[in-house]
Each structure stands twice: as C-alpha cells, then as structure tokens.
Amino acid sequence: xxxxxxxxxxxxxxxxxxxxxxxxxxxxxxxxxxxxxxxxxxxxxxxxxxxxxxxxxxxxxxxxxxxxxxxxxxxxxxxxxxxxxxxxxxxxxxxxxxxxxxxxxxxxxxxxxxxxxxxxxxxxxxxxxxxxxxxxxxxxxxxxxxxxxxxxxxxxxxxxxxxxxxxxxxxxxxxxxxxxxxxxxxxxxxxxxxxxxxxxxxxxxxxxxxxxxxxxxxxxxxxxxxxxxxxxxxxxxxxxxxxxxxxxxxxxxxxxxxxxxxxxxxxxxxxxxxxxxxxxxxxxxxxxxxxxxxxxxxxxxxxxxxxxxxxxxxxxxxxxxxxxxxxxxxxxxxxxxxxxxxxxxxxxxxxxxxxxxxxxxxxxxxxxxxxxxxxxxxxxxxxxxxxxxxxxxxxxxxxxxxxxxxxxxxxxxxxxxxxxxxxxxxxxxxxxxxxxxxxxxxxxxxxxxxxxxxxxxx
Amino acid sequence: xxxxxxxxxxxxxxxxxxxxxxxxxxxxxxxxxxxxxxxxxxxxxxxxxxxxxxxxxxxxxxxxxxxxxxxxxxxxxxxxxxxxxxxxxxxxxxxxxxxxxxxxxxxxxxxxxxxxxxxxxxxxxxxxxxxxxxxxxxxxxxxxxxxxxxxxxxxxxxxxxxxxxxxxxxxxxxxxxxxxxxxxxxxxxxxxxxxxxxxxxxxxxxxxxxxxxxxxxxxxxxxxxxxxxxxxxxxxxxxxxxxxxxxxxxxxxxxxxxxxxxxxxxxxxxxxxxxxxxxxxxxxxxxxxxxxxxxxxxxxxxxxxxxxxxxxxxxxxxxxxxxxxxxxxxxxxxxxxxxxxxxxxxxxxxxxxxxxxxxxxxxxxxxxxxxxxxxxxxxxxxxxxxxxxxxxxxxxxxxxxxxxxxxxxxxxxxxxxxxxxxxxxxxxxxxxxxx
Numbered sequence: 001x002x003x004x005x006x007x008x009x010x011x012x013x014x015x016x017x018x019x020x021x022x023x024x025x026x027x028x029x030x031x032x033x034x035x036x037x038x039x040x041x042x043x044x045x046x047x048x049x050x051x052x053x054x055x056x057x058x059x060x061x062x063x064x065x066x067x068x069x070x071x072x073x074x075x076x077x078x079x080x081x082x083x084x085x086x087x088x089x090x091x092x093x094x095x096x097x098x099x100x101x102x103x104x105x106x107x108x109x110x111x112x113x114x115x116x117x118x119x120x121x122x123x124x125x126x127x128x129x130x131x132x133x134x135x136x137x138x139x140x141x142x143x144x145x146x147x148x149x150x151x152x153x154x155x156x157x158x159x160x161x162x163x164x165x166x167x168x169x170x171x172x173x174x175x176x177x178x179x180x181x182x183x184x185x186x187x188x189x190x191x192x193x194x195x196x197x198x199x200x201x202x203x204x205x206x207x208x209x210x211x212x213x214x215x216x217x218x219x220x221x222x223x224x225x226x227x228x229x230x231x232x233x234x235x236x237x238x239x240x241x242x243x244x245x246x247x248x249x250x251x252x253x254x255x256x257x258x259x260x261x262x263x264x265x266x267x268x269x270x271x272x273x274x275x276x277x278x279x280x281x282x283x284x285x286x287x288x289x290x291x292x293x294x295x296x297x298x299x300x301x302x303x304x305x306x307x308x309x310x311x312x313x314x315x316x317x318x319x320x321x322x323x324x325x326x327x328x329x330x331x332x333x334x335x336x337x338x339x340x341x342x343x344x345x346x347x348x349x350x351x352x353x354x355x356x357x358x359x360x361x362x363x364x365x366x367x368x369x370x371x372x373x374x375x376x377x378x379x380x381x382x383x384x385x386x387x388x389x390x391x392x393x394x395x396x397x398x399x400x401x402x403x404x405x406x407x408x409x410x411x412x413x414x415x416x417x418x419x420x421x422x423x424x425x426x427x428x429x430x431x432x433x434x435x436x437x438x439x440x441x442x443x444x445x446x447x448x449x450x451x452x453x454x455x456x457x458x
Numbered sequence: 459x460x461x462x463x464x465x466x467x468x469x470x471x472x473x474x475x476x477x478x479x480x481x482x483x484x485x486x487x488x489x490x491x492x493x494x495x496x497x498x499x500x501x502x503x504x505x506x507x508x509x510x511x512x513x514x515x516x517x518x519x520x521x522x523x524x525x526x527x528x529x530x531x532x533x534x535x536x537x538x539x540x541x542x543x544x545x546x547x548x549x550x551x552x553x554x555x556x557x558x559x560x561x562x563x564x565x566x567x568x569x570x571x572x573x574x575x576x577x578x579x580x581x582x583x584x585x586x587x588x589x590x591x592x593x594x595x596x597x598x599x600x601x602x603x604x605x606x607x608x609x610x611x612x613x614x615x616x617x618x619x620x621x622x623x624x625x626x627x628x629x630x631x632x633x634x635x636x637x638x639x640x641x642x643x644x645x646x647x648x649x650x651x652x653x654x655x656x657x658x659x660x661x662x663x664x665x666x667x668x669x670x671x672x673x674x675x676x677x678x679x680x681x682x683x684x685x686x687x688x689x690x691x692x693x694x695x696x697x698x699x700x701x702x703x704x705x706x707x708x709x710x711x712x713x714x715x716x717x718x719x720x721x722x723x724x725x726x727x728x729x730x731x732x733x734x735x736x737x738x739x740x741x742x743x744x745x746x747x748x749x750x751x752x753x754x755x756x757x758x759x760x761x762x763x764x765x766x767x768x769x770x771x772x773x774x775x776x777x778x779x780x781x782x783x784x785x786x787x788x789x790x791x792x793x794x795x796x797x798x799x800x801x802x803x804x805x806x807x808x809x810x811x812x813x814x815x816x817x818x819x820x821x822x823x824x825x826x827x828x829x830x831x832x833x834x835x836x837x838x839x840x841x842x843x844x845x846x847x848x849x850x851x852x853x854x855x856x857x858x859x860x861x862x863x864x865x866x867x868x869x870x871x872x873x874x875x876x877x878x879x880x881x882x883x884x885x886x887x888x889x890x891x892x893x
Contacts, residue, residue, distance in 0.1 A: 115638075115771035145769065334800045339582065343589040343803075368769040375807060378862030429810045429862045449768075449778040456748050456784065 041440035044068040046083045047421060050092035055099055055396045055410040065097055067417035067440035075411045095434065098391070098426050099410050100155025100418030102398035103373045104329045105283075105309070105363035108146055108159050108174065109139040109181075114368070122162035124169065128200060128213065129226045131271035133169025135159045136188040141181040147447035149370035150176040153420035153433045156186070156398075156408060157370065158363070160193055163285065166200045166219050167226070168193055170271065171283070173402050175418075177438040189274075190402060191281040193309070194223070196295035198287075216291070220298060227302045230272035236263040278305045281401075283329065285309035289317040296324065307401055309363075312346050313338050322356035327401045329363050330393075333376050344383055350393065351384030360389070361398040378427030390427060489534065490514050491873055492525060496538035496854065501545050501828040502843040504821065511543065513850040516872035521844055538854050541867060544824060545843050546593025546851030547805050550762040550831035551715075551742050551795035553598060554802065555581035555612070561600035562607065563643050566651060567664045569632055569703035571607025573597050579612075579620040583799050588614040588877045590803035591859075591866040592796075593851040594625060596835045598742075599633040601717040602643040604651065604661045606633035608703065608712065611835055613851070615871050629836035631739065632707060634661070635717040636727065637773050658726060665734045668704030671695070675705070713739035713836055715762075719773035721749035728757055740834040742795070744785075745777035751788035760791035760834050764801075765811040782826060783816025793831035810860040823860050 045067045052063035054075060064081040066074035074081045083089065112119035121138035124130050139159055149157070155176055161168035170189040178184035196219065203214040213219045243260035250257040274280045284299055284306040286292035292314050299306045308328045312335050314321065321328065330350045337345045353360050362377050364370045377390040385393075399409025407416045417440035424431040436443050491513040498509030498521065512520035527533060553560045559576035562568045577597065587595065593614050599606030611628035636657055645652030651660050674695040681689045706712045716727055718741045731738050737758075741747065744761035745768065747754055754761065763785075768777035778784075786792045794809045796802030809827045812818035818826075832842025841849050850873035857863035869877035 113769055113772055113775055334804070336583075336586070336799050343586045369767070372766070375862045379804070379807070382857055382863045382865045427862055429807050430813045430860065432814055449780075452776055452778050453748075453780045453784070 041067060041070055041417070041437075044073070044084045044087035045090060045437070045440060045442075046081075046087040047090050047092045047095075047097055047419070048083075049078055050095040050097045050421070052411055053096060053098040053391060053426070054412065055392060056412055063097070065411060065419060067419065067437060070417055070439035070441075072411060072413055072415050072417045072419070075413060092421055094423065095421050096424055096426065096431075097411070097419060097421050098153075099395045099408070099415075100420055100436065100438065101153050101374055101394045101426070102361075102402070102408065103149075103154050103157040103364050103370050103394070104361040104398050104401065105160050105365050106149075106157045106370050107162055107365075107367040108149060108157055108176075108370060109141065109143050109367075110135060110159065110161070111367045112140070112143060112145065123164040124161075125164050128165045128202075128219070128222060129167050129268060130161075130165055130169050131167050131192060131275075132267040133161060134172075134189055135161055135169060136172040136181075136185050139172060139174070139181050139185060141178065141184050143367075144448045145367050145370070146176050147444075148368070148449060150436055150438075150443060151433065151445060151447055151450075152371035152374065153422065153426065153436055154370055154373055155418040155420070155436060155438050156404075158191070158402065160283070163193070163195045163197070163199060166195050166223055168195065173404065175438060177441075177443045186404075187402075189280070191283050191307075192271075192275055193283045193285060194295065194299070194304075194306070195285045196220075196223075196291050196298070197285060197310070198291060216294070220294060223298055224301070226268070227272065227276060230269040230276055231302075233263070233266060233269040234273055234276070275304055276302060278303060280305070282306040283309045286311060287313045289314050289320075292317065293320070312349065313341065315341070315345055315349065315352065318352050318356060321353065322358050327359040327361065327397070328353055329401075330360050330380075331363055331376060332365050333362075333380060347379065348383040350377075350380040350390070354385055354389050359397050359401070360393050361401055362393050374427050375429045378425075378429070381427070387427070489873065490519070490531065491534045491536060491850075492527065493536045493538055493543060493852065493854070494525075495540055496543035497541065498844055499542060499544045499820070499824055499859070500844040501821065501824050502845055508540075509543070511844060511850075511852065513852075513870075513873040516850055516874070518844060518846055518848050518850050521846060536854070536868070542855040542857075542859050542864070543844070544591070544853050544855065544859055545828045545848075546841065546853055546869065546871065547591045547827045548793075548831035548835060548837075548842055549587065549592050549595040549796050549802050549805060549827075550740070550793045550834040551598060551797045552587075552595040552802060553600060553797070554583035554587065554595065554799055555579065556597060557581065561602040561643075563600070563602035566603045566640055566644055566649075566660045567605045567700065568599070568603050568607055569605050569664075569707070570699035571599055572610070573599055573607055574610040574624070577610050577612070577620070577623075579623045582616075583802075584612070584614050584623070585616040585877075586799070587796075587802040588616055588869055589866060589879075591806060591853040591855070591869055592802055593853075593869065593871050594832070594835065594837065594841055595802070596631065596715075596831075598631070598715060601633070601635035601639040604635055604640050604657055605664055605704070606635060608632050609715065611837065613871050614869075615874075615876055617876070625837065629713060630706070630711065631713040631715050631836070632703065633715050633717065634727075636723045637717075637719050638771055639717070654723065658730065661730065662733075664704055665708070665730075668701050668708055669734070671698060671701035672705040672708055707736050708734060710736060713737075715740050715742055715834070717742050719743050719745050720776075721746040724750050725753060728753060728759070731757075739836070740793070743774075743797075745774055745781060747790065748778065748781045748784040749776075751785040751790050754785065755789035758791075760793060760830065761785055762793040762795040762831065762834055764797070765794050765808040766815070779811060779815040782812050783818050783822075786812075786818065786822065786826075787816075791830050791833055792826050793834055794826045795831065806855075806859045806864050807862060810862075813860060820860055 047065045052060040062078045064078045110121045159172045171191040173187040173190045174184045202211045213222050247257045247259050282304045286295045364373045381390050396409035399405040419437040421435040422433045494510040498506040510525045555578045556576045557578045562571050598609045609631040611625035612623050651657040681692045740760040742762045744763045747761045766779035782792045805827045809823045812823045829842035832838035852870045853866050854868040855864045856867040867879045
C-alpha cells in the first residue's frame with residue numbers, strides 16, 4: 001500500500017512539504033476577489049502528457065498544464081504548450097487531470113465526531129431566525145476531516161450550518177488547504193440557507209413540548225415578520241442617515257438641525273439586509289412540491305435572489321422548477337424515495353432537471369463523506385445525466401453559482417491552479433487520486449486515515 | 459396487500475397481475491432459461507467473457523462460454539446483450555422490513571426475540587434493495603442489547619407471499635453487540651451496563667446462566683435416555699426461552715454475529731467465546747479489524763464492514779477505508795454490508811471502493827458482496843456465486859458493476875425475474891419517468 005503513489009510519488013515528494021512551512025517562506029500579497037494571499041506555490045510546475053478534462057473546452061488527450069504563481073498559466077496539447085525554463089516537470093502519462101472539485105454544501109469544519117456533541121457546531125437551535133450566525137466563526141481549520149475530503153480531489157466547498165432552523169446562519173466558501181482559517185475561508189457570509197421542509201417546526205415530543213413555530217404557517221409567519229422587521233430596520237437607518245446628513249449640512253446655518261439619535265443596532269436584522277437587497281444569495285431548501293412553492297412565494301414576496309436546494313421529492317413539479325430559471329443544488333441523490341415514489345425517483349432527479357435546462361450542482365450535505373462527492377455525480381449518469389454535465393455539476397456550475405467562475409471550475413489560463421491528478425475517470429469510484437494541487441501547490445496526500453493505514457501496515 | 463390499499467393507481471395493480479401471472483406460470487412446469495451473451499462474473503472462478511448460464515427449476519444447471527442446447531428443448535432465452543452478469547448481492551447486515559421493530563431495548567439480554575416475528579414482507583425497502591441487485595439479506599436485531607435477538611434470512615422476492623420471502627432452511631444466527639450502543643441505551647437510564655466492563659459483565663452473566671440451564675437439561679435428558687427408575691420421577695426443568703437460545707449458542711447451534719467497533723473489544727469477545735466454548739461467525743462493522751486482522755484470521759472470524767463510513771461516533775473514529783483490503787490480505791473473510799436503506803441499494807459501488815482503497819482485484823471486490831457475506835449468513839453452499847447447483851439468483855447489470863455506473867437491468871431470484879429496469883412495476887407511482 002505504501003507504493004500506491006508510485007506513478008507520481010517520486011516527483012511529488014519534493015513538493016510534499018507542509019502547508020505551514022510554505023506559508024512561512026512565502027509572504028505574498030495577492031489582492032484578489034478571493035482574498036487568499038499566502039498559500040501559494042514556489043516554482044512553476046508543468047504536468048505533462050496527461051488526459052486533460054478542461055470542462056470548458058473539451059478533452060485534450062495528450063495535454064500539458066502549467067501552473068505558476070498559484071495560477072494556471074498554460075493549458076493545451078503537449079506539443080503546443082511552452083514550458084517555462086525553471087519549471088518542475090512532471091510526467092503524468094496515463095493520468096487524467098481535471099479541475100479541483102467543488103462541493104456545494106458541506107458541514108466541514110463544523111463537526112468532528114457526529115455523536116460527540118462537544119465536537120459539533122452545526123446549528124444554533126435556540127431560535128429559528130439566526131442570520132447573524134456566521135459559519136466562518138466556527139470553522140475549525142485543523143479538522144481531521146478536511147484532508148480526508150481533499151484526498152479525493154475536493155478542493156473547494158460551501159460550509160453551511162446544518163438544517164434545523166428556517167434561517168440557521170450564513171455560509172462560507174472555503175478552500176480545503178491553508179495555514180489557518182483565514183487562508184481557507186475564501187468568502188465569508190457568501191450565502192444563507194432558508195429551509196422550509198417542515199423539519200424546522202418545533203413540534204417534537206408531544207403538545208406539552210411544542211413551541212412557536214410548531215406548524216408550517218408558523219414558520220412562514222415568523223419568516224415574513226423577520227423580513228418585514230428587517231425592511232423597517234433599513235428604513236429607520238436610512239432615515240437616520242438622511243437626518244444625519246441634514247444636520248451636518250445645516251451645521252453653520254441659523255436653523256441648525258439637531259443631531260439625530262442612531263437606531264439601536266440589531267444584529268439579526270442587519271444580517272438580513274444584504275439578502276433583502278438582493279446582493280447575496282439565499283439557498284432555498286424544500287423537499288415536497290407544496291413546501292417548494294410556499295418557499296418560492298415567500299422568497300418572491302421579498303424579492304430575494306435565490307438558488308434552490310434539495311427538492312429531492314419534487315419530481316411532479318419539475319417543469320415549474322425549470323420555469324423559475326434558478327440553479328438547483330441536487331441531492332443527496334442517495335436519499336430514499338418516499339413511499340409513493342419510484343425506486344429511482346431521487347437518482348434520476350439530476351438528469352430530469354438538466355434535461356429541462358436547469359443548471360445543477362451536487363452536494364454531499366455532509367462532512368465525513370465529502371470525499372464521495374464525485375461518485376454521486378457518476379451515479380447520476382447511470383440515470384440519464386450526460387457525463388459532461390455531471391462533471392460540470394461539481395466544477396464549473398458550482399463555481400458559477402458561488403460567483404467564483406473567473407477563478408475556479410475549469411482548466412483555463414488565469415484561473416486558480418486547483419488541479420487534480422488521478423489514474424482515471426474522476427467520477428468513478430475505483431479511481432485513485434494521485435495528487436491534488438491547490439493554488440499550484442502539491443498538498444500532502446496524507447491524512448489521519450493514511451497515517452493509521454501506514455502504521456498498521458508495517 | 460398493505461401498500462395496495464394505499465395506492466389508487468391502476469398501473470400498479472396491472473403490474474402486480476402480470477407478476478403473479480408470471481410467477482404461477484413458472485411454478486406450474488419445470489422451466490429452462492438460458493441467459494446468453496453475458497460477461498459472466500462468477501465470484502468464485504473468474505470471469506467468462508462471452509458466457510451463458512442455464513437455469514433449470516430455479517437452479518444454475520450449467521455455466522460456460524458455450525452451452526450445448528439439446529434440440530427440441532423448450533427453452534426461454536434472455537439475451538444479456540453483452541452486459542455483465544453477477545451472482546445476486548448478499549447483504550449480511552440489514553434492518554429493513556422490520557417496521558422499526560429493530561431493538562427490543564428493554565433489557566440488555568433478549569436472545570429469545572425472533573426477528574421473523576417482526577418481518578414486514580411488504581416493506582418497499584425490500585424492492586428498492588432488489589433494484590440495487592440484492593437478492594438475500596440477513597435481517598438482524600439492533601445493537602442496543604449486548605445479546606439481541608435471532609436473525610431472519612430473506613430472499614428479496616418482493617410481491618410474493620411472506621413465506622416465499624423466507625430463505626428456506628437458513629441456519630440460525632444471533633446478534634450480539636458491544637461498545638457504545640448498549641452503554642448509551644442502558645447508561646442513559648442509570649441501568650447496567652453503562653461502561654464497557656458493564657457490557658461484558660452482562661454478557662458473561664447471561665452465558666453463565668445459560669451454562670447452568672444447559673447442564674440441568676443435559677442431566678434431565680441423560681436420565682430420560684438411561685430409562686432407569688430415576689427417570690420415572692424426573693421432572694423436566696422449566697423451559698426458559700431466553701436461556702434456551704443462549705444454550706443453543708453454547709451448543710454451537712446459533713451462529714454468533716457481533717456488532718463491534720474497537721480492536722480491544724474484538725479481542726475480549728474472542729476470549730469470551732473461548733471461555734464459553736462457542737464460535738464467533740462474524741464481527742459486524744469491525745472498523746478496527748485492520749488492527750487485529752491476524753487474530754481474526756486465526757479464529758476464522760469474518761467481518762461485515764462498511765467501505766468508508768466513519769467518524770459518526772467515537773468508536774468509528776479510527777475507521778479507514780483500507781480496512782476491508784488490509785483485513786482480507788491477512789486472510790480474513792471480508793464482506794461489505796449495508797446496515798442502511800441507502801447502502802443496500804448500491805452495495806456494488808461500495809464493494810468497488812475496495813479496488814480504489816488497497817487494490818483489491820475485481821473478483822476480490824465482488825466476493826465481498828456475494829460469496830463472503832453468503833458464508834457469514836451460512837448459505838454459501840446455496841447462493842453467492844455462479845456455480846452449478848446453486849440457486850439462480852442473478853443480476854444482469856447495465857454498466858460495469860464495480861464502478862459508479864453499474865445499475866441492475868434485471869434481477870432474478872430462483873430463476874424468476876423479480877426486477878426489470880425496463881418495467882419497474884412494483885414501487886411505481888403516478889409519476890412516470892420523462893413526464
């Protein structure tokens with residue numbers, strides 16, 4: 001088992017230094033939309049003679065990728081690519097190279113051992129309306145789960161609070177390598193789940209234990225009130241700003257206007273404002289057709305910009321879903337069908353949506369099993385999803401939905417060098433990922449599990 | 459049927475009619491079916507690239523690359539269209555079709571529970587697993603109790619009668635557990651056991667009582683057998699179902715299937731089995747088997763494990779996806795099992811992970827969901843491979859089964875088609891694909 005990286009192992013050993021030491025010797029400052037300064041590569045690297053799955057411009061059978069300064073600087077047929085003189089050359093013959101995979105909903109960094117409560121920071125259940133919870137502030141960069149996910153080529157992910165509340169808090173968009181949380185948290189508060197599946201009801205444990213909202217009408221009323229309160233809050237602040245400006249302008253006038261008193265700050269309502277203003281994305285989760293339509297009405301009532309999430313049991317209304325012209329995070333496609341659904345109802349959902357022109361992305365909705373993300377994309381192809389679309393759904397589509405398509409999601413010049421080298425088809429469960437590059441740097445292909453493997457293989 | 463009363467759609471009823479017509483037609487006369495033009499993955503003797511399987515009366519009658527068909531014979535042909543054919547998948551750890559009656563969690567020792575008594579033969583989970591290629595499952599008691607109930611072995615003949623779903627004359631198994639689950643269930647009630655030493659004390663106490671019970675009965679039976687004057691006055695000991703079941707464990711009449719995670723507990727269970735003179739058939743979950751694989755192999759204990767599930771509780775923290783192959787290389791018989799209504803619909807993918815993590819061969823991976831779990835269940839002489847004389851439990855796959863892409867096209871049990879992807883009758887709904 002030690003020799004499992006034999007194909008590439010020797011070349012990569014030089015680059016296999018720890019993330020931290022690289023950070024120490026490379027204090028770069030790159031002001032990008034993704035604010036990730038320090039984690040980057042030292043020398044150019046050229047991966048030669050591999051099959052390239054570019055995602056944007058097809059498959060290149062015998063291609064070369066050059067990475068420099070954390071970016072992809074060349075992609076193309078081996079014969080046409082000029083390799084910088086100082087580049088480290090890696091012969092990747094027989095390998096398949098593809099962009100780092102993106103998981104569109106995980107709980108990475110929010111949990112370690114599911115059953116051990118003290119290791120969980122998944123969702124604050126004390127109230128439903130918790131938009132001021134920031135997953136970025138709980139994100140545990142040293143989680144042993146992150147290298148395990150990375151091991152299978154997942155380089156970026158959404159970190160979302162677990163479901164449980166209608167508004168459980170705000171997501172982060174992370175990179176699965178970095179010296180610390182700051183380096184890994186590429187975008188904080190990039191989006192916010194709004195869950196409307198019925199599971200959010202506080203109706204568990206009999207009537208005596210119920211509290212508001214214990215019904216769907218309760219959930220909806222509470223959400224509506226929260227958004228109306230936020231609108232009022234915004235009006236108050238706008239009014240305050242106006243009066244403040246007037247006061248400043250009238251300072252030297254005779255009829256000097258009084259300095260207004262600022263409204264009391266309310267973190268909950270404040271957190272809702274960028275969403276009410278359509279500046280950030282709501283991730284709207286529902287399962288059944290009726291919940292879906294109620295949730296969409298609510299979102300439309302407040303002109304929220306949204307993507308759909310889950311909708312695992314909404315097969316009867318997929319044309320309606322398509323008419324909304326919003327992307328859908330599908331899955332988990334392994335979820336059991338409901339009693340009256342076909343055995344393959346959930347499996348075929350990605351294909352059914354894609355056929356209707358809906359942009360889809362996949363999510364693991366998990367932390368420990370993020371590494372299996374590509375396999376569900378592959379499995380969806382067995383139920384009619386075209387292969388290229390399956391690959392896009394865990395690369396480019398995800399980058400587009402999360403607003404980072406200029407940086408991630410394909411093998412294109414100028415993009416961040418998040419690149420995976422594997423011995424075959426990325427969506428097949430048999431495929432062995434040989435090396436993962438994040439920002440052009442070979443990340444160590446080790447984790448707690450490889451350490452245990454090696455220790456007990458002696 | 460229970461679910462029919464809930465359904466209103468005529469399509470379903472029509473499909474059921476067709477299925478039952480098919481079933482009665484096939485049971486009426488001896489039938490010969492030949493599946494031809496298949497890549498036959500036998501699980502025991504390699505792959506036949508362009509093979510055929512001849513089924514007679516529900517059993518595998520011949521297997522090979524060419525089958526000489528006698529002239530004038532009345533045969534039905536199934537053209538596999540060059541697709542893969544494997545044995546039906548055996549799931550050696552399942553809790554489906556029990557309508558949530560998995561744990562009699564009112565006492566840590568409940569060996570008298572019979573899972574058959576809770577078996578819900580109309581549960582759609584049976585059909586959904588069948589659609590994933592599963593033809594036989596071992597339905598086990600849960601892990602709340604140190605000593606749980608006795609398992610039932612089923613064939614996934616969904617739509618048939620209850621008794622037709624019961625695997626005929628399957629050996630008996632009993633579920634033992636260990637570790638966190640019994641601790642948590644009883645500890646949360648301030649009852650014994652709340653620690654691992656408590657767990658093992660409960661188990662040992664039960665076995666000691668069973669020894670006494672067995673001795674009483676042995677002595678009584680001995681007297682009766684002798685037929686001397688003593689025997690006339692001998693009164694039989696009071697029957698106790700609980701101790702009777704445990705006595706059967708001591709007599710080797712019940713195969714012991716143990717839910718267990720940690721390596722140290724495996725060693726303790728091995729010692730306990732030696733102390734009381736019974737054998738352990740398999741460790742289930744067994745996520746740390748890779749740490750003590752030599753001892754497992756030496757004691758001929760199989761494992762029924764997950765491919766890569768981990769971290770869901772403390773005792774699953776040292777799980778590694780190489781566990782299956784590392785244990786296999788040390789000579790342990792390894793099965794990949796589901797323990798869920800999710801994994802049992804795609805166990806082929808889970809087995810394929812043994813290729814990715816540790817480099818199992820195709821046949822080694824296939825064995826993990828066929829002949830090896832068949833051994834754990836004790837039915838490896840009848841199912842689990844494509845060999846002459848075995849039950850014709852077979853899967854024709856759309857796509858390569860040991861990949862992300864393989865899904866069953868047709869599933870046969872005892873030579874009858876119970877699932878057909880082109881006509882997925884049972885389990886349909888008003889929603890039709892493509893609408």
